[in-house]
Amino acid sequence: MNFLQNTALGLTLGMAASSFALADDHAKELTIAIVNNGHMINMQKVAEAYTAETGVALNWVSLEEGVLREQVTSDTATGGGQYDIINIGMQEAPIWGAAGWVEPLKFGADYDVEDILPAMREGLSHEGTLYAAPFYGESSMVMYRKDLTDAAGVTIADNDSWDNVKAAAAAMHDPDNGVYGACLRGKPGWGDNMAFITTVVNSFGGAWFDKDMKPALDSAEWKAAINFYVDLLGNYGPPGSEGNSFNEILALYNEGKCGLWIDATIAASFLEVDGVAYAQSPNAGNPVGANWLWAWAMAIPAGSPNAQEASKFIEWATSKDYVQAVGNHPDFGWGSVPTGQRASTYAIPEFKAAAAFADAEMAAINSAAPGATDLKPYVGVQFAAIPEFPEVGSAVAQEMAAALSGAKSVDDALAAAQEAALSIMTEAGYYE
Amino acid sequence: MAIVAQSSKVSRYGRPVLAWGVGLLFFFPIFWMVLTSFKTDADAVKPEHLIFFTPTLENYLNMTENYDYWRFARNSVITAVSATIFTLFVSIPAAYAMAFNPSRHTKDVLMWMLSTKMLPAAAVLYPMIFLAKGIGLYDTHILVITVLSLINLPIAVWMLFTYFKEIPKDIIEAGKMDGVNTWGEIKEILIPLAWGGIASTALLVFIFCWNEAYWTVRLTTIDAATLSKLIEGNRAPEGLFFGRLSAVSTAAVGPIVVLGWFCQKQLVQGLTFGAVK
Numbered sequence: 001m002n003f004l005q006n007t008a009l010g011l012t013l014g015m016a017a018s019s020f021a022l023a024d025d026h027a028k029e030l031t032i033a034i035v036n037n038g039h040m041i042n043m044q045k046v047a048e049a050y051t052a053e054t055g056v057a058l059n060w061v062s063l064e065e066g067v068l069r070e071q072v073t074s075d076t077a078t079g080g081g082q083y084d085i086i087n088i089g090m091q092e093a094p095i096w097g098a099a100g101w102v103e104p105l106k107f108g109a110d111y112d113v114e115d116i117l118p119a120m121r122e123g124l125s126h127e128g129t130l131y132a133a134p135f136y137g138e139s140s141m142v143m144y145r146k147d148l149t150d151a152a153g154v155t156i157a158d159n160d161s162w163d164n165v166k167a168a169a170a171a172m173h174d175p176d177n178g179v180y181g182a183c184l185r186g187k188p189g190w191g192d193n194m195a196f197i198t199t200v201v202n203s204f205g206g207a208w209f210d211k212d213m214k215p216a217l218d219s220a221e222w223k224a225a226i227n228f229y230v231d232l233l234g235n236y237g238p239p240g241s242e243g244n245s246f247n248e249i250l251a252l253y254n255e256g257k258c259g260l261w262i263d264a265t266i267a268a269s270f271l272e273v274d275g276v277a278y279a280q281s282p283n284a285g286n287p288v289g290a291n292w293l294w295a296w297a298m299a300i301p302a303g304s305p306n307a308q309e310a311s312k313f314i315e316w317a318t319s320k321d322y323v324q325a326v327g328n329h330p331d332f333g334w335g336s337v338p339t340g341q342r343a344s345t346y347a348i349p350e351f352k353a354a355a356a357f358a359d360a361e362m363a364a365i366n367s368a369a370p371g372a373t374d375l376k377p378y379v380g381v382q383f384a385a386i387p388e389f390p391e392v393g394s395a396v397a398q399e400m401a402a403a404l405s406g407a408k409s410v411d412d413a414l415a416a417a418q419e420a421a422l423s424i425m426t427e428a429g430y431y432e
Numbered sequence: 433m434a435i436v437a438q439s440s441k442v443s444r445y446g447r448p449v450l451a452w453g454v455g456l457l458f459f460f461p462i463f464w465m466v467l468t469s470f471k472t473d474a475d476a477v478k479p480e481h482l483i484f485f486t487p488t489l490e491n492y493l494n495m496t497e498n499y500d501y502w503r504f505a506r507n508s509v510i511t512a513v514s515a516t517i518f519t520l521f522v523s524i525p526a527a528y529a530m531a532f533n534p535s536r537h538t539k540d541v542l543m544w545m546l547s548t549k550m551l552p553a554a555a556v557l558y559p560m561i562f563l564a565k566g567i568g569l570y571d572t573h574i575l576v577i578t579v580l581s582l583i584n585l586p587i588a589v590w591m592l593f594t595y596f597k598e599i600p601k602d603i604i605e606a607g608k609m610d611g612v613n614t615w616g617e618i619k620e621i622l623i624p625l626a627w628g629g630i631a632s633t634a635l636l637v638f639i640f641c642w643n644e645a646y647w648t649v650r651l652t653t654i655d656a657a658t659l660s661k662l663i664e665g666n667r668a669p670e671g672l673f674f675g676r677l678s679a680v681s682t683a684a685v686g687p688i689v690v691l692g693w694f695c696q697k698q699l700v701q702g703l704t705f706g707a708v709k
Contacts, residue, residue, distance in 0.1 A: 031654060035669070036666060036668045036669075037668050037669070061653050061665070062665035063664060063665050064664050064665065067664055070650065071653075074561050078565055082571065083653070245669075255477075255479060267670075270671060
């Protein structure tokens with residue numbers, strides 16, 4: 001028993017000592033919270049050169065998207081200082097900038113802030129001040145099997161009509177041979193099915209909220225868009241689509257089971273089937289196309305003791321030089337450079353040769369309009385940049401999945417979604 | 433007679449076949465995870481490389497070179513071992529008191545302890561984070577050890593209480609008559625008699641601590657991050673990195689599977705104790 005007692009005491013004291021020792025001031029050390037994806041993983045390797053040059057050690061905390069949001073939000077809101085640099089998305093950047101949770105970013109003239117694609121700059125700013133620098137960005141587009149459309153005698157054009165897209169999906173649909181006309185997101189989640197559904201609604205002329213910020217889910221535009229979505233995916237999609245999001249569809253596509261897929265432009269760099277062609281997202285005859293806009297960006301939590309060092313790192317990691325460093329890195333190459341952030345990247349011949357999707361991606365990003373308009377009184381394309389949106393989006397997402405699976409009619413699902421959204425917004429104090 | 437012979441034949445061959453079938457069914461995901469860990473990310477999602485593929489150690493090398501696997505593993509060992517010891521240190525005297533000196537509230541206390549397991553962890557997540565940051569313990573071993581110990585205490589007390597109840601009270605009484613104090617009773621009489629039960633409890637608590645993910649992911653960043661956090665960090669919303677994820681998962685669950693394999697007798701004893709009386 002003495003042994004047990006001594007061990008317990010020793011361990012406890014040992015832990016205490018090591019914890020406090022490790023918690024002391026990390027001079028020349030940055031802790032960076034990143035979302036786990038290919039570009040971010042590559043950055044850890046490429047940044048070894050940064051450490052060698054500057055002597056700044058980098059601690060990477062790689063997290064799944066949901067957990068990253070949870071940790072970064074709680075840390076930033078409480079001024080916790082666990083991280084010196086955080087990965088945030090386009091939904092958070094303007095809100096957190098307005099709340100003073102992240103530092104405004106100011107870089108030297110060499111950084112060439114004008115080179116950042118205008119849509120990205122606008123989406124990551126609040127009142128003209130940039131609060132997060134884009135590491136990579138994306139829009140959405142149609143990725144379809146040209147061999148299948150040719151065989152079926154159909155075509156898909158840029159900004160095609162939804163009716164034509166549906167006709168193409170119907171022509172390619174051959175479930176007996178394991179090919180489904182259209183693979184689209186159905187898994188509930190504000191960043192999953194609602195990312196795609198919102199763009200369909202936008203293209204039908206609808207929006208999340210009206211000019212008084214009242215939910216507009218009971219509008220004719222939403223009804224038309226959701227009926228179309230359920231019809232398209234229900235009739236020409238793979239079975240169990242209500243469980244499919246990016247990764248599930250990517251697997252199906254690479255197995256040759258999808259005729260067309262409308263999703264994030266980054267998907268193009270993962271496609272391994274032959275004969276893929278690209279087209280700009282469809283629309284339903286109004287000025288807003290069905291393409292979204294997203295960026296994973298780097299920001300500095302307000303009050304970070306290492307803000308100056310953090311700013312220097314962000315300046316390097318989102319610069320033109322970084323793109324060159326990845327392109328010339330022996331482990332990666334031009335097919336692996338982060339895209340969607342800078343116009344200059346799309347002018348690099350080596351990159352254009354390595355990425356067949358480059359032109360389509362840039363066109364999609366440039367045509368996305370995140371700013372508030374008469375049609376929608378909020379910033380954001382496939383989301384609304386308000387703090388309540390994740391809650392509203394998640395509630396509505398469940399109803400849309402229920403409509404897709406047939407558990408509810410479209411009308412019932414939209415009515416329930418409207419009620420849930422109204423309740424959340426009322427509780428948040430938007431109106432009496 | 434023929435029916436009896438047939439029935440005995442069924443039970444002779446049928447049961448082992450059923451047992452093997454169920455065993456293989458449960459083992460299959462682990463087998464698949466280990467198999468996938470030796471595939472590249474590209475091969476892991478190709479149907480033609482489902483079984484036949486060129487094995488690679490690339491994922492394991494990547495894990496140790498780029499993700500500092502050994503730091504996470506060290507933290508898992510430190511926190512799981514310390515939390516197990518601390519849990520036993522508190523639960524043995526608690527279970528002793530309730531088994532040998534019960535009061536009219538003992539049952540209620542036991543039920544209350546169990547009821548704390550019914551509280552959804554998410555309900556206290558933010559208070560815990562604020563508290564941990566407020567007292568400067570966020571991302572420290574002490575915090576993780578304390579939390580792991582507290583969440584496993586109810587189970588440990590219940591298990592030990594059930595074991596201790598089986599020990600005749602007279603033996604403890606005899607010790608008292610010989611002038612042994614309470615600590616002496618626990619040390620000299622109770623622990624040697626209930627050693628098997630204590631070992632089973634320790635093993636289960638250790639497994640629960642090792643596998644715990646909700647709190648260890650959310651209350652740590654770098655210094656106290658365990659293997660659960662390493663697995664969590666390898667989940668990607670955009671991209672199929674199944675080879676990489678499988679390697680990390682295999683390396684994280686490997687030690688506990690080996691431990692469980694060698695201690696399966698004690699584990700089964702611990703899990704089924706009191707089930708058949």
